[in-house]
Amino acid sequence: MYSLEFTVNGQLCQVAVDLKTTLLEVLRDKLFITSPKVGCNTGDCGTCSVLMNGKLVRSCITNALSAQGKEVTTIEGLAEAGELHPLQEAFHDNYGAQCGFCTPGMILASKALLDENPKPTREEAKEALSGNLCRCTGYGKIIDSVMAAAEQMAQAKS
């Protein structure tokens, strides 16, 4: 067993992992952070997505030891002082979630996009979310939510 030390949502964590442990297993089974879901477990569906050092990754196929010393953000880390992140507000207001299983991954993929490109086109938003599958919504409302959040965040800045 190896000791993995990394930061999750601003908090330093230390857990024992083995060679085959995934970041998703660490988050869900050791730290009880259950927003990243176990969907396909092969990196295809995107519902396990988290941010690692600000970049979108699939926690289900991320070897836990490759997260050593890094900063991981899950959806639990987005709200600040009880205030929802504008993306969370926008998904709520625009009906961007139905069953909710894909939603944490969708919002984190959207955050990765807006951090790099605060004013994306609809096409760019679709491309950024292209690896996140939703079986309920048909994606329209999800893209609407991302665009609404981008606009809201731009207004808040100006």
Added chain:
Amino acid sequence: MAERQFFKATDPQEACDLLAQYGGKARLLAGGTDLMVAVNQRQLSPEVLVYLGDSGLNYINSESDNLVIGAATPFTDIMGSNLVREEAPLLAEVISHIASPAIRNVGTIGGNLANGSPAADSATALLALGASLKLVSKAGDRVVAVEEFFTGPGETTLEPTELIQEVIIPKKAGEAKWAYRKLGKRKAQTLSIVSVAICCPLDGGQCQGTRIALGAVAPTPILASEASALLEGKILSEGLIDESAKAAADASNPIDDVRGSAWYRRRAIEALVRQLLAQISA
């Protein structure tokens, strides 16, 4: 049971030493986008992992006549590099069709190649660009052309003690006309059913050293050499394009699988080569 071991290589030399020490027991880990899938599906249970994420193999350099890319460079970095966009725009385009942003953020070009998939999209691009690979081991290094690297599905010429250090792309490939198309079940996050990459240097309108690469239609990614040779020294015409497209389909050796039938793949190759050559000649 022997204790499992995890090593973080700080440079390629250290990784080579570990491979020499543990031989076939050791597996290299970069982004893990292939390796961890195999682990999750219980197809693989590595005893020794050598992590390459901090091994100094993440770089994109311009070296005289070549563009040189470190094997552990993630796809996102390659795709976003101005150097790559200038010197090998075909590669940037091909990478934009690989999987999805999250996979490209960690998946590396060396990992994609070493995995040896007949459908490896970066291989199709590198074949068309005339790239080669620098392989290193404790015993020394060697450079192999990408067309000599793949030996079968999931198999490459890499020795158990060797690793890919870098990808070498001749810069002159950047001046050539090129075209690419991938057919998958959906637009993103999909494996190729068929892919074609063509690099066509034109000299006064005449094809000089065209390279037509085919993905997912043979046991390895391949070059359609005859289809390319037919074009040598000639100006692309409808008849010639037709002939070349048929020769490319003949060069393929596809199988039926979950993504498509051999019948479909052969026809798709012909159609894609025709379409891409027409695009180049336009």
